[in-house]
Amino acid sequence: MAARDQHGSEAPGDQGFRVVGKENRKVDGLAKATGEAIYTDDIMLPGMLHAKMLRSPHAHARVLSVDTSKAEALEGVVGVLVGAELPIRYGVIPWTPDENALATDKVRFIGDEVAAVAAVDEDTALEALDLIEVEYEILEAILDPQKALVTPEPAIHEGRKRRDNISKHVDLEFGDVDAQLEGADIVLEEDYSFHSTTHAPMEPHCAVAQPNSNGRLTLWSSTQITHYVHRALSRVLELDPARIRVIQPCLGGGFGGKSDPFSLEFVVAKLALKTGRPVKMLWTREEVFYAHRGRHPMQMHYRTTAKKDGTITSVDAKLLIDGGSYSSFGLVTTYYSGQLLTGPYNFPNYRFDSTRVFTNKPPNGPKRGHGSVQPRFAFEVQLDEIANRLGIDPIEIRRRNFIGADTETVNGQRISSNGFMQCLDEVEDASDWKARHGKLPHGRGLGVAGSMYISGTNYPVYPNKMPQAGVQLKIDRSGLVTVFTGGNDIGQGSNSMVAYLVAEELGLLPTSIHVVSADTDLCPVDLGAYSSRVTFMVGNAAIDGARKLRKQIIEAVAKHWEVEARDVRLMDGTVIDLSEAARSMTHVEAFHLAEELFDTLGSTGAYNTPELGGDYRGGTIGASPAYSFTAHAAEVEVDTETGRITVLKVWAAHDCGRALNPIIVRGQIEGSTYMGAAEVVLENHDLNRFGLHSGPSLLDYRIPTSLDAPDLEARIVESIDPEGPYGAKEAGEGPLHSTIPAIANAVFDAVGIRLRHLPFTPAKVLKALRELEEQN
Amino acid sequence: MRVFRLQVNGDTVEVAAPEHWTLLEVLRYKIGLTGSKQGCDKGDCGACTVLLDGVPTLACLSLAATVETSAITTIEGLLPAHRANGGEGADPVQDAFDRCGALQCGFCQPGMILSAKALLAKNPNPTSQEIKQSLSGNLCRCTGYTQIYEAVVLAAKGEQV
Amino acid sequence: MLRLPKFEVKNPSTVEEAIAMMHAIDGEARFLAGGTDLNPNMKHRLFTPERVVALGGIEEMFGITQQEDGSMRIGAMATLANVASHAELGLAYPALSQAALLVSGPQLRNMGTLGGNVMLDTRCQWYNQTYFWRSALGFCMKKDGTKCHVIEGGSKCVAAASNDTAPALMTLGAELEFANATGRTRMPIADLWQADGIWNKKVAHTELLVAIHLPKPSADQRGAYGKLRDRGSIDFPLFGIAIRLDLDAQGTIFDAALCAVALQARPWPLKKAAALLCGTKPGEESFTEAVEQVAALAAKQCRPMPNIPGDHEYRHAMVSVYTKRALLAAANGDGPVHHV
CATH class of the missing domain: 3.90.1170.50 (Aldehyde oxidase/xanthine dehydrogenase, a/b hammerhead)
Structure with a gap:
């Protein structure tokens, strides 16, 4: 049976966490450092x-x-x-x-x-x-998505029900958006665009x-x-x-690619x-x-209405999504482009109309922050502009619209834990926001933005009622515990995460755990490393499986010592008698006792999501058992002669629930933030007039070197999630989102230009500076 | 085919390979030292970095036929060299990368670690700017580099657990 | 993996042997110095020689030595890292030292040589691509085709000189020592170039650059190099400018040279602009005014084309900015001018 029961967010024994939350080594770190790891x-x-x-x-x-x-x-x-x-x-x-x-x-x-x-x-x-x-x-090749929208012939894909070049169209309205126009204190309506970028994993x-x-x-x-x-x-x-x-x-890296x-x-x-x-x-x-399967270019139109105090009353979005030549995840992308925007702020009324079209280009797909990075950019820039027009501090307007914890979004997504307010506090504090925002010399600026992301969704790509994640555990007489998981460790450290959780449950050191992963002959099914689902789902499955063994081991030892089960403590590879007798044994001896009592030791663990999502077509897409939240503050310097934006520093506060290993969480936050920053100022998956990639190499597709990456400071916020494994949520994709608008908003603070079309090339900056000069 | 006589990690290795093969191909596909990675094909990413007489060099742009007189160090050579010098565990730089979380997917790290190794051999107390400069030919797509800098600083301090 | 074409490799130990090996084959042969340009180009099938003559064993081609007359001899196989870190070179010829330091990234500088950088093939976004990529366009006139994609209908190849050290060596009046089948020749680097992106040099590829000679600098010679590129490392120049200023005992400029790169097939000397600097004195208004005039004139003389990646109009806008900044850096003994 798929376990939907709650494991709780607290440590399994009375001794607190011994493994979780500590700066443990990764299970494969040295193998990778020494060249032993096999790719x-x-x-x-x-x-x-x-x-x-x-x-x-x-x-x-x-x-x-x-x-x-x-x-x-x-x-x-x-x-x-x-x-x-x-x-x-x-x-x-x-x-x-x-x-x-x-x-x-x-x-x-x-x-x-x-x-x-x-x-x-x-x-x-x-x-x-x-x-x-x-x-x-x-x-005839169709390269322009606007053209694809209105040109049914030639159809890039023939023989479909639709005889045109539209890959997917979603139009959903929650509440009454148009009714908010009348009486709105402010209506802001602008176009935004996000260009094409790709994952470029090193392997x-x-x-x-x-x-x-x-x-x-x-x-x-x-x-x-x-x-x-x-x-x-x-x-x-x-x-x-x-x-x-x-x-x-x-x-060697994936990022959705x-x-x-x-x-x-x-x-x-x-x-x-x-x-x-x-x-x-x-x-x-x-x-x-x-x-490819990189980030979908999007042309976005947003109209937001708000009250004088900054309270959002409605958001109306129309998006054109360039799908490239195949569907890939496009159906989901089209939903995500609207469904994932409804937090961390309360949208009382919301509508989105998203159309994905086919074009004769390398297919677009899910890149880190699938489908939601682009709308997040547009909306957070729009919100910043509203704050500016209303004379409200950009952090304050975000606080005022906070949706809260244990609530539901306008489109029916259940929000459980929510540490967004603390994320804002963290970046406000870390960036010395109050003393510096709006007060830095011309050319330097600070910007802020917020975001939320899913920790997996309850939509397996093929409908079934089986668990989304399963693990199997085997205990060896040597004392080694082998965990078999279908989860894909793509460098994010999911195998290490599994080892930590099983070690925590069984009172072992992580070095006593061997993780075998992503082998369909050996491992129970997990759906894979996408949608930031692995920690939440495989983690819960691992706890589920390990807890069954924990019970058996404790029972066997208790019986042997003739004490109550509550007197048996599993900790750091030792089993301790907490009763008056005060004695101990190694975990290996305990395993032997358990094997004598229960026969060969093994267990399975599973996770499936609860029923989630709105009661409408597509309402389950983007419905997650838990959402992560992020706030970014960015500091930039704009060279007004060259137009070059230097991202000096980015502070990233991310609510990941419980940080199972803070080093790994930091790595995810920093890696996401770096990748987002690169999308703003460097990277462009550009096609030339022939539809040919203009520079398909790591020379011409400019991913940042060590001299280009901004200084990064990650702050971990832990809003312990009631359903996450020991309270954990995702950290791998959320912290990319708000990097991009935070930089855009910092550019406004630095030099007073509102850039709405990515990437922010020096040429674009110079042009905007010149236009601003002419206006003044 | 040509027989190359290469000095790899202290061993003299005779290996036959097509004459136009790069050092990277010979290391990976003939000698079986697959720790040196191939990320970009042509000298843009640094994943194939090896040390030639201690100097960081791209194996993907070096012909096997031009490196027979050099001492080649690959990532696989560090730990045995450390042990041969009486050390325990992994090489201090490798160890620091592990401790600092500098290894996510790990694909750039063999090259990155060798660049760091060469830096520390030359400059045991590098400034952060010197670290950034020295690693600026090794692209990492996972970390955003921060934990890599921390690892180099930790290795420079010579701390090891 | 992107494959090299099949070839044989020769490892001569003298210049004469190398020349002989170059000629003792009916098909094409190529000299290989650091391999950082030729190897990617061969992987792209821009060159498919039957023989590669590798120069790493020729002792004569290494070393950086001061000559008795105060000039400097740099072996063509001196690496860019050697040049960039050479203390005397840095003092005497700052523009060269700075340019060498800004070529690509650390490993490429450890491998790439000064000779190789001088002899670098011209670059173009329509050319430095794989065979497959180029085939999708029906190729271009520089290799395998007849068209130009930079200037539609263009009859001359406009691939850009992209060697950072070339303009520095131009401002310094370097002389190049070549060996060929008939012996040795020396030519001023200014005479090396021709305005043809297909092959922008007046020597054949069978001639071997053995050494670069730099004349003794004047008593107060200053210089700097400015490089525009997207990233802080690895990238080729989107625009490069080298400066030399010679000051007399009173601090007045009596000679100056400017040379730009990453524009067209040749490095581009800015003689008229340089002349404006003579008679001015850094630190005084005459120089400040001249800098503005030089920057404006440079922008007129330098016309970037959409040959290499990047917005060419933006590259044009940067000509005056980088020229100005490089001039000030040269005068102040600073540099390089680079965004990181």
Whole structure:
């Protein structure tokens, strides 16, 4: 049974937390530091072939024919694959399967996959690609989302119910928005836009497939979603899922960029089955840029009404979302673009009208803060402007609109714990806001913004009533506890988190825990590392499983000592008798006693969300068992001669519930904040006039070096959540959101310009400064 | 094919590989030292950083055929060298990175740690600006760099648990 | 992984051997110094030589030594890190030292050489890309095609000189020592360039740059380098400007040189602008006024094109700002002018 019971947010014994909340090492830290950790491309198998992908040089074309005969004839080529051999479509959202591993009918962006070759080495595979002859009928490419909105032909995806280029449309209204116009003390209406950015994890995508002689297939892949890849492989390969094993080795970063099933996974699997040999495909950095699934560019129109005292009375949003060439998570993105804005402020009336369109560009998807970073930017800038017009301090207006804890948003989302007010206090204090905001010399400024994010949602991408997260625990006579979890550690430290929780429950040191993760043969299902769900869901499952064993161990020891169970304390690998007898044993001895009494020791734990969300179509999308809250204050310097914005420092206060390991939480806050800051001033996933990525490399896509990252100061706020694992919530995505508007608002404080269109290039800043000068 | 005679982590390794292969490919795919990572293909990210005679160098832009006279240190070489010098546990820089949470996905860290190692060998008490300068050819996408700086400072202090 | 094309590697130990190896093949051969430009370019199939002649074993090409006449000889294989950290060079030729320090990032400077930076291939956003990428556009005239994507209908390649040290060496009047099949030659660096982005040098790629010679500086010579780029490290220049000022005993400028880079195929000397500085005195109004005039004239003489990444109009707007800042830095003994 999926455990929906509450584990409570307190320490399991009477001794307080011994592991949780401490600055413990990560379970894989030294393995990574010493080069011992194995990532997908580190896997070398005997007889392994190397595969390469042939990609479309056209943004939109019909594939008329693919002739691979010359490639097949090349010495060293072992297998060639074309789209017709993998005709079944897939997509991470089961309602919108519109991707083929290799083109079957059309190519939809420059870089779309057409054919693949497996050869004895990469050089030979590359040579063979040149020998494949593809005949294309070139179609008009649609690059502008505005054009896509009004241009039904050519349809980028044909054969859908909709005969146009609209991927998804959501229009929801809560309350009566238009009625608030009359009598509003202030109505502010502006356009905003968010450009295209990408994840750029340091590890490029890689997959290795091995056919097993017993008819099974193993796939190692740099994925954040082992379980969904498992399902998709089974469907596309038409192979019983029980014959497929998917393993995620150590992962070199994801940020949402590895949370779709990708073509290379199907291609290496199919080539392995076809050739009977292991096959690896490692994408070049350029190919990673084409795979993309980055942040959706959005054109946003917001109209907010408020009272004189700053109280928001309504928010009206209209968003155009550039989806790129495929659906990916687009259905969810479209909902998230509206659903996740209704906190930390109370919106009494709210409407959003979001349309996602297809364009002939690399597909957009979920990047850290999926779907909600863009609206958050727009709204927080608008709120800042309202504060400014009304003469209210920007922090104060945010306090006045605070939605509170244990409440419900206008769109029916349940808010439990909420530490947003403390987040505001923290950044106000840390930035010396009162003394400095509005008072710094020209060119320097402070800005603030707030946000909220989900800790997973109750919407599994395929509807089912099974647990969202499961773990299995095994106790060895040596004293080692092995935890099997389907959760994907993508660098965020989820395996460490699991080890801490199990150690806490069983009174062990974390070094007594071995975590085996993301292996579909060995581990119970977890849905994957997305939507900031892992700590909350896998964490609760881990406590659930460990608590069952804890009970058994205590019972066995109590029976042995002939004391009450409450007199048995498990702590730091020792079992202590709290009764008068005052004696102890090692945890290993305790395990042996328990095994004698209960037979072989093991347990399972699971988590599923309670029923959540509004009672309307889409009302469960974005409904989370707990929301995290963040406030950022940013300090910038604007060089009025060069237009360059230097983000000097960002203070980030994040309410993560209980911080299970403050070092790791800080790392998530700082990493998110850095990534957000980079989206403002540096990064641009820019396509040129041909629809070709203008610089698909880590030279031209400018992610910050150590000399570009702002100084970061993370403040952890712990509003202990009643349902989180020991009260924890998410920390991996929330702290990105308000970085961006905080910087925008700081620029206003510094030089008086309101920038509403990202990215804030020096050229844009100079232009705005000139316009301001002309106005004055 | 050419037989390369490389000095890797104190060993002399003879290995046959195609003549146009980079040091990174030979290390990873022929010698099996996969700790050096490949992130960008062409010298933009620093994940493949190794030390050539103690100097941080990009293995992805070095031909194996041009480094036969240099002493090559990869990330795998640090811990054994530390032990050979009578140390315990991991190398102090590796250890500090672990303690400070400087390792998230870990993919940039072999290169980052080697850059830090070279800095500390030259300058045992670097200022924060010197640390930033020295690491500015190693891109990290996870940390925002703060915990990496803390790790370098901790390693410089020579503290170890 | 992005693959290098197949080639053989030769490891000569003398200049003469290197020249012989360059010529003793029917197909194309290329010299390889630090590898930081040629290797990515080969991975992009911009060059597909059958032979690579690696220069790392030629002792003569290393070292930075002061000559008896006070001039300086820098072996072409001296790394940019060597140049940037060389104390005497820093004092005598600050613009060069600063430019070398701002090339790319630390590892690239440890590998990349001064000779390699002088001989750097020109760069263009439509050119420094993979074979696949370029094929999607039908290529360009610099490699594999006939069109220009920078100037539609353009007949001349406008790929940009992007070597930070070149303008510094130009202002310093450096001489380049080349070896070729007929022996050795020396040429002023100003004579090296031609206005052709496809190959912007008057020497063939088969000629080997052995050393760079810098004349003895005047008694009070000052200089600085200014570099516009997006990030604090790694990036090539979006605009670069080198300055040399020679002051007499009274502190009056009697000679000056300015040279810009990252504009067109050649480094761009600003002679008229430099002339305005002569007779002025840093610290006095004459100099301050001249700086404004020089900056304005520089903006007229420098016309960035949409060849390298970045907004070319913005790059143009920065010409006067960086020129002014670099001039002031040179006069004050500061620099480099760089945003971090």
